[in-house]
Amino acid sequence: TDITEMSIWEDAQRMLEKARKDGVETAWDRLAQQTPHCRFCELGTTCRNCVMGPCRISAKAEPGGKLSRGVCGADADVIVARNFGRFIAGGSAGHSDHGRDVIETLEAVVEGHAANYQIRDAAKLTRIAAELGIAVEGRAIIDVAADVVDACYSDFGSRRKAVNFVSRVPAKRKEVWDKLGITPRGVDREIAEMMHRTHMGCDNDAPNTMLHAARCALSDGWAGSMIATELCDILFGTPTPRKSTVNLGVIKKETVNILVHGHNPVVSEMILMAAREPEMIALAKKAGAEGITVAGLCCTGNELLMRQGIPMAGNHLMTELAIVTGAVEAVVVDYQCIMPSLVQISACYHTRFIDTAAKARFTGAIHMNFTPENAREEAHKILHMAIEAFAERDPGRVDIPVEPVDIMTGFSNEAILEALGGSLEPLLDAVKAGTVRGFAAVVGCNNPKIKQDSANVGIIKELIKNDIMVLVTGCVTTAAGKAGLLMPEGAEMAGPGLRNLCGALGIPPVLHMGSCVDNARILQLCALIANSLGVDISDLPVVASAPEWYSEKAAAIGLYAVASGVYTHLGLPPNILGSQVVTDIALNGLEDLVGASFVVEPDPVKAAELLNQRVTSKRKALGL
Ligand code: BF8
Ligand code: SF4
Known part of the structure; x- marks a missing residue:
C-alpha cells in the first residue's frame, strides 16, 4: 500500500518509510496479509461455543436449508447475538477490572501498605463518599476512604440492587432501564451472566441476548469505568486545564525517553514520579543525556496528560512507529491495547520492553511485578534500565520526524x-x-x-x-x-x-x-x-x-x-x-x-x- 494512504500524519508516514527500511513489520503489513478476512467471522456467523461445532452459517442459506443452523440448532441470529454479547462482556471486563485494580490501590493506601500512593484529592473523596451515602462529618479521611473502598467493591459481585452511581442517572432514564430490566447490578454479575447466557442451550433469543448486552455495558459505564475515573482522581488528583504537546516530536534526541503505554495510571504515575526525582535526573545526565522524558501512548498516556501534563507521543497506530524513531529507551506497559508486536519491534532497536502486570504478560518482555506495595522500587529499577539503555542507542538509526504541536x-x-x-x-x-x-x-x-x-x-x-x-x-x-x-x-x-x-x-x-x-x-x-x-x-x-x-x-x-x-x-x-x-x-x-x-x-x-x-x-x- 501507498504510505500516504495509511495515515494522514507526516510523523506516521516518515516512520512507516523508516520501518520498511529497517525491516520492521507493522499492523498495516499484517492487515494486508490477513485480507481478505474470513467472511463467516466478519458476518459474525461462526460459533465455537462447544465442541459439537465449530459451526458456521452460510450467508446464502435458505431458512431451514443447508448450513442454516449449527449442530445444536442455533441459527444466525442466535449465533451473532451470542458473539456480540461476549464481545461486549470482554470490553466491560477490561474497563471494570482496571477499575477494580484502582480500588485495590486505594485499599492498600487505607491499610497503610502503599506508602508511595496517597489521597491527593481529599475534597473529591469526601464528595464521592457523601454521594455514596457514607457519613463524612467529623470523620478521619482514611476512615471515609475505607468505606468508599467497600462501597466500590460492592459494585462488583453478586448484588441484587443497582450499582451505586445509578443515583446519578436521570429519573426518566432509570424508568426506561427498569421497564426493560436492564438496570445494571454487579459488574461481575452482568459479565458472568453474559458468559452463562451464551453457553450452548441458554439464551436462544437474539433480542433477549442484546438486552443483556446493554445491561452488561451499562455496568461498565456507570460502575466499572466510573469507579476507575473517580478513584483515580482521588488518588492522583482531579484534572485541571493545562498545556502540553503531542506527536512523535515529543521524543527528544537529547533525553532518556520512556514511553508509558496501557491504561492504568497506578503504574505510569509511579514511573513519572521516579523520573522526576533529582537523583534519577542526575543519573541520566551522568549517562550523557540532558534529562528524562516520560511520554504517553494510548490511555495511560491520556491519564498522565490530563493530570500531570506529560507530552503525548501518539495513539494506537503510533505505538509501533514510536519505537521506530530509534530513540526510545523503554516502553513500560500495563494492560490493554498493547500490540504484542511491540516486543519484536523493541528488539530491533535498543529499546527495553517492560511489562508490569501479572495478568498481562508478553513473551519476550522484561517482567516487573508491580504492586501498590513495591511500585516505587520497581519504578526505580525501570528507570535504571532505561538510563542504561541510553548508552546503547545508535544515533545513526535515530530519526525524530516532526516538531511537537x-x-x-x-x-x-x-x-x-x-x-x-x-x-x-x-x-x-x-x-x-x-x-x-x-x-x-x-x-x-x-x-x-x-x-x-x-x-x-x-x-x-x-x-x-x-x-x-x-x-x-x-x-x-x-x-x-x-x-x-x-x-x-x-x-x-x-x-x-x-x-x-x-x-x-x-x-x-x-x-x-x-x-x-x-x-x-x-x-x-x-x-x-x-x-x-x-x-x-x-x-x-x-x-x-x-x-x-x-x-x-x-x-x-x-x-x-x-x-x-x-x-x-x-x-x-x-x-x-x-x-x-x-x-x-x-x-x-x-x-x-x-x-x-x-x-x-x-x-x-x-x-x-x-x-x-x-x-x-x-x-x-x-x-x-
Ligand atoms: O481504551 S481508544 S485503541 S487505547 S480501546 Fe485502546 Fe481504543 Fe485507544 Fe484506550 Ni480505548
Ligand atoms: Fe455449533 Fe451450537 Fe456448539 Fe455453537 S453451540 S458450536 S452453533 S453446536
Whole structure:
C-alpha cells in the first residue's frame, strides 16, 4: 500500500518509510496479509461455543436449508447475538477490572501498605463518599476512604440492587432501564451472566441476548469505568486545564525517553514520579543525556496528560512507529491495547520492553511485578534500565520526524464547572441561544482498515463547523491534538457561535476529557445537564461517535452510550451483519427501546451530517 494512504500524519508516514527500511513489520503489513478476512467471522456467523461445532452459517442459506443452523440448532441470529454479547462482556471486563485494580490501590493506601500512593484529592473523596451515602462529618479521611473502598467493591459481585452511581442517572432514564430490566447490578454479575447466557442451550433469543448486552455495558459505564475515573482522581488528583504537546516530536534526541503505554495510571504515575526525582535526573545526565522524558501512548498516556501534563507521543497506530524513531529507551506497559508486536519491534532497536502486570504478560518482555506495595522500587529499577539503555542507542538509526504541536488538556467535569463559574447555567444558556448547538463525544481508537485519523479528524472538523462542541477521550485525543483542535486557536475552524464562546472563555472547541474509562465523565456530564433541565439524556442534543474504533472495549462504550440515550455513530460495523435481527436492533430497534441507536457510516462528512441532523431534531423537540 501507498504510505500516504495509511495515515494522514507526516510523523506516521516518515516512520512507516523508516520501518520498511529497517525491516520492521507493522499492523498495516499484517492487515494486508490477513485480507481478505474470513467472511463467516466478519458476518459474525461462526460459533465455537462447544465442541459439537465449530459451526458456521452460510450467508446464502435458505431458512431451514443447508448450513442454516449449527449442530445444536442455533441459527444466525442466535449465533451473532451470542458473539456480540461476549464481545461486549470482554470490553466491560477490561474497563471494570482496571477499575477494580484502582480500588485495590486505594485499599492498600487505607491499610497503610502503599506508602508511595496517597489521597491527593481529599475534597473529591469526601464528595464521592457523601454521594455514596457514607457519613463524612467529623470523620478521619482514611476512615471515609475505607468505606468508599467497600462501597466500590460492592459494585462488583453478586448484588441484587443497582450499582451505586445509578443515583446519578436521570429519573426518566432509570424508568426506561427498569421497564426493560436492564438496570445494571454487579459488574461481575452482568459479565458472568453474559458468559452463562451464551453457553450452548441458554439464551436462544437474539433480542433477549442484546438486552443483556446493554445491561452488561451499562455496568461498565456507570460502575466499572466510573469507579476507575473517580478513584483515580482521588488518588492522583482531579484534572485541571493545562498545556502540553503531542506527536512523535515529543521524543527528544537529547533525553532518556520512556514511553508509558496501557491504561492504568497506578503504574505510569509511579514511573513519572521516579523520573522526576533529582537523583534519577542526575543519573541520566551522568549517562550523557540532558534529562528524562516520560511520554504517553494510548490511555495511560491520556491519564498522565490530563493530570500531570506529560507530552503525548501518539495513539494506537503510533505505538509501533514510536519505537521506530530509534530513540526510545523503554516502553513500560500495563494492560490493554498493547500490540504484542511491540516486543519484536523493541528488539530491533535498543529499546527495553517492560511489562508490569501479572495478568498481562508478553513473551519476550522484561517482567516487573508491580504492586501498590513495591511500585516505587520497581519504578526505580525501570528507570535504571532505561538510563542504561541510553548508552546503547545508535544515533545513526535515530530519526525524530516532526516538531511537537501544542495542546490544552485537563477538562474534567470539575474543571469545566469551575471555568463556567461554578454552575452549568452559562453553558446551558449558550445551548438555548444556539451559540453551541449541541455536544458530540468523539472517542475511540485507530484501526488500520481506515487511513489513520482521517475519520477522527474529519468528523470533528465538520461538527465544530456546525457549532457542535466536541468532547474527546482515548485515542481520538492525539488525533485532535495533532490537528490543532485542542488549542483555543482551533476555534478558528469552528462555526461563529462556538468560535465566539471559545474566545470568551479562552477554551478550545474540542475539550479533552481523558482516557477511555473517562467516558464516564461524559456520562456524568450528560446526566448533570439532563437533570438540570428535568429531561432524559435521550432528549439532549448530545451525540457520540467512534470513527475508527477497533476494540471490545470501544463496543462496550458505544453500547452503554446508546443504552444511556445517546445516538452513536460507528465508522465501521461490529461483526453482526450476518443477522438481520441483530443488525436491525442495533440500527433501529434500540431507538424504540432506549431512545437511541447506532448508525454506521464510513464517510466522515456524511457521518457528521447525520450527527448534525440528530442534534437539530433534539433541539427542535426541546423547543430550541
Ligand atoms: O481504551 S481508544 S485503541 S487505547 S480501546 Fe485502546 Fe481504543 Fe485507544 Fe484506550 Ni480505548
Ligand atoms: Fe455449533 Fe451450537 Fe456448539 Fe455453537 S453451540 S458450536 S452453533 S453446536
